[in-house]
Amino acid sequence: MFSLNQRFFNRTLGAMLGLGFAAGFSDARAYEDWPQFRGVNASSVSNDSKLPVEFGGESKSNIAWQTKLPGRSVGGAIVVGDQVITTSSSGMDQRRLHLISLNQQDGSIRWQQELVARGRPFCHPTSANAAPTPASDGKNVYAFYSSNDLACVDLEGNLVWYRSLSTDFPKAGNDVGMSSSPLVVDGVCIVQVECQGDSFAAGLSCEDGSILWKRERPKQANWASPVAIQNPAKENMVVMQSRENLVALDPKSGKELWVVDMPCSTIPSAMAVDGRLLVPASGITALDLSSVGASPSKLWDNNKLSANACSPLVVGSRIYTISRTVLACADIYSGELKWQARLTDAKSIWSSPVVANNLLYIFTEEGKCLVVRLGDEKGEVVATNDMGESVLGSPAISGNAMYVRGISSLWKIAEK
Amino acid sequence: MILREELRWKELAARPFRACFAMLITGMATFALASQTRAETGDELIQKLRTVEANDKSxxxxxxxxxxxxxxxDVKLLSVLKxxxxxxxxxxxxxxxVANSIYQQSGASQTAELKAFLADTTQNxxxxxTVFHWLSQNDEAIRKSMLASMREDPSQxxxxxxxxxxxxxxxxxxxLESLLQAARHPEQVTGIIESLKEAGVAVDQAKHFGFLMDWKLIGPFDHVGTANFDKVFPVEADAIAQSEKAEYDGKNGKVSWISKSTENVQGELDLAEVFSNEKGCIVYALAEFDSPTETEAELRLGCINGNKAWINGKLIMSNxxxxxxxxxxQYVERVALKAGKNRILLKLCQNEQKEQWAQRFAFQLRVSDFTGKAILAKGR
Structure with missing residues (x-):
């Protein structure tokens, strides 16, 4: 069985070679996959990509296309091959669940799938039933919704399997809205459904949706997403945050591999880099992943690296966090704060930012995109772009293009 | 010798049975094999999907x-929809x-059949x-023209x-006045009433929704540590049995039933105000609903706290x-109303969260038909 990373490496390589032959290597990176929330390895970074600094506004400069979509979404889009795939929820109480594929090239709709929510569709007016970002293993797409409806479709939009986890577990739900994104690893689709009722995490077979394992979770609302990491033996693990602790599970069995007693954040999600797990807690706590089997020990923590909504990201040896409208930078080896910058053009930021070519793209609820040039000593806002549409989902990057899911449309941003 | 002879006779006697049995088994196996090898028709496969239940096997x-x-x-789009x-x-x-996949391959050629399906209000x-969405998604004029005749559609x-x-x-x-009669969704009803108010037309919002305004309350009872959601306090057992007493031991001493009415246009009863912001407590609320007829109805509760609801002693909600x-x-359950007085009992549970946004202790309840239209108590 391929791991997710292997499969995507192979897909990407194949796509690069195929496109290279077809296009004379003019744009060999055009169809790189961004298969899940925050992309490959949940890094949020595609540093070889070159994106425009300025875009949007009245002139719609460097907007390759914008496609209006039904309903609303606060989740991000993913990229699989030449498809950009996103979810929406529409209609009365946002009960209609959409999964939509658009052609990367021109933004035309390639296929749509639509189901009806069988769980509770209610959420805060800021949010949407379509809140989690879908995930793909390169073969199928797994779309999860706040109502705990989980659908698997193939890359032509055909329904492969479907589960209503709120029918299986009727007290699962949260009327503020859920938003934890699904994770696909080792042939298992993993979801975190954490609320005051039936609170659990589960692993479902990617083949047929059977529930392979289910674990009770703390009965508290949690919007953070599960994260795949590897131990030094290159075995996959899944880490899950809660207010009580951080646990690592075997993705195939759900068996607990280790647990660290530390209260974690319940909105931003952790990320792993260079043998370290960087966990949003009271600030950021860095854990050492270098030993096999043992619970990781703490390397450092820094409460000045608070992340209230956006997940952190790392570029080189620097970690970046956003607390409301303050961007902070620290060293990933020591935790030492390097600089902070107030983002004066932003009011409300929910979208986890992304980085391309050392530029940090921060989308706001007010419909702006701040572009920050990242430096060792400071961050400099080099552009504030007006999108004219609220953005709460994290963007996807593929090649030299960025795909941004606004509340009611999808944008392709690329140099014209 | 006799024994051997007997055995031979028995064996001979058994032969026809064995032959029959063998034939039966062979026949069954052949039938089973034939059943397995015969491809199921599209209609047979569709029928299987109609029965899916919430378990791994299904x-x-x-x-x-x-x-x-x-x-x-050979799977027909209309067969799937029907x-x-x-x-x-x-x-x-x-x-x-399945229907979405078929539609995207061939549905565009079936516009006339789909229009007829949409017009048939006996269909699901x-x-x-979904058919409406297919037919109208690319043409705003068609969409508007179809919707103009759907304000009373059975599809909510x-x-x-x-x-x-x-x-x-x-x-x-x-x-707007006409729309108010057609609207069912609370957001739309509330918005229309607001617009009418701005136009100088007063509407009794609480009555339009059918909120119950008059309650008997008793509490607080102990719920420290959110420990007693499932504890059956004596008052609960008595109220279910319709034999409640005037006084009980409460969390802070003796408590007795009090009558409380709300004038809130959305029928909200503020228990935090009535019970002085008590935390870690349970309050019971009792109302009588005098139904004009025996009918199936829906009980519709809005509540920011833990809750249970009973009607005529039968538990119908637990959140x-x-x-x-x-x-x-927020919570909707179907109930059977008897003609005359129906007793509605609520158990309302407040926890001990300290955050500012976690101080509310309130509920609202109404009785409606299956579309959300208010059923009013006799005399209201």
Missing amino acids: NQMSAKVAKQIRAQK AMNGATPLGRNWLLG DEARY ELRYLAVKDAIDAKPSTPE EVYHTSMQID
């Missing part, structure tokens, strides 16, 4: 059937998934809504869209959830 069956359907060419009538909720989603509501989803379209068109005051949200029609 889900695995559905995944196989959906795959078989994809491989078939099969949604009477299907389980999960089955309807499977069928919808969810299927009709279509009715919602039709009313929304009419509201968006900035209707006149008489049109151990605190401070996630409160909205009209």
Whole structure:
């Protein structure tokens, strides 16, 4: 069985070679996959990509296309091959669940799938039933919704399997809205459904949706997403945050591999880099992943690296966090704060930012995109772009293009 | 010798039976094999999807059937849509998934049949809504023209869209009054009443929704550590048995029933105010609903705290959830109303969260038909 990373490496390589032959290597990176929330390895970074600094506004400069979509979404889009795939929820109480594929090239709709929510569709007016970002293993797409409806479709939009986890577990739900994104690893689709009722995490077979394992979770609302990491033996693990602790599970069995007693954040999600797990807690706590089997020990923590909504990201040896409208930078080896910058053009930021070519793209609820040039000593806002549409989902990057899911449309941003 | 002879006779006697048995087994096996090898028709496969239940086995069956359907060419779009009538909720989603795939391959050529399906209000509501979406998604004029006749549609989803379209068109005051009768969704009803108010037309909002305004309350009872959601306090047992006493031991001493009415237009009764912001407590609320007729109805509760509800002694709701949200029609359950007086008992549980946003202790309740239209108590 391929791991997710292997499969995507192979897909990407194949796509690069195929496109290279077809296009004379003019744009060999055009169809790189961004298969899940925050992309490959949940890094949020595609540093070889070159994106425009300025875009949007009245002139719609460097907007390759914008496609209006039904309903609303606060989740991000993913990229699989030449498809950009996103979810929406529409209609009365946002009960209609959409999964939509658009052609990367021109933004035309390639296929749509639509189901009806069988769980509770209610959420805060800021949010949407379509809140989690879908995930793909390169073969199928797994779309999860706040109502705990989980659908698997193939890359032509055909329904492969479907589960209503709120029918299986009727007290699962949260009327503020859920938003934890699904994770696909080792042939298992993993979801975190954490609320005051039936609170659990589960692993479902990617083949047929059977529930392979289910674990009770703390009965508290949690919007953070599960994260795949590897131990030094290159075995996959899944880490899950809660207010009580951080646990690592075997993705195939759900068996607990280790647990660290530390209260974690319940909105931003952790990320792993260079043998370290960087966990949003009271600030950021860095854990050492270098030993096999043992619970990781703490390397450092820094409460000045608070992340209230956006997940952190790392570029080189620097970690970046956003607390409301303050961007902070620290060293990933020591935790030492390097600089902070107030983002004066932003009011409300929910979208986890992304980085391309050392530029940090921060989308706001007010419909702006701040572009920050990242430096060792400071961050400099080099552009504030007006999108004219609220953005709460994290963007996807593929090649030299960025795909941004606004509340009611999808944008392709690329140099014209 | 005799024994051997007996055995031989028995063996001879058994031969015809064995032969028959062998033939029977062979026949059954052949039949089973034939059944297995005969490809199921599209209609047979569709029927299987109608019955999907919430378990792994049923889900695995559905995944196989959906795959078989994809491989078939004779599955008709209209057959799939019609099969949604009477299907389980999960089955309807499977069928919808199949229908979407077929529509995207060949549905555009079936416009006339789809229009007829949409017009047939005996078909499944969810299927009709999907067909409406297909037929109208690329043509705003068609969409508006179809919605204009759907304000009273039995599909609540279509009715919602039709009313929304009419509201968006900035209707006149008489049109708003007409829309108020058509609207069912609480947001739309509230918005229309607000617009009418601005136009100088007063509407009794609480009556329009059918909120129950008069309650008997008793409490607080102990709920420290959110420990007693499932504890049956004596008052609870007595109220279910319709033999409640005047006084009970409460959390802070003796407590007795008090009458409390709300004048809130959304029927909200503020228990935090009545019980002096008590935390870690339970309050019981009792109301009588004098139904004009014996009928099936819906009890619609909005509550930001943990809650249980009984009607005529029968438990119908149990929601151990605190401070996630409160909205009209948050929890909806079907109930059987008897003609005359029906007793509605609520158990309302407040936890001990300290955050500012976790201080509310309130509920609202109404009785409606299956579309959400108020059923008013006799004399109201």
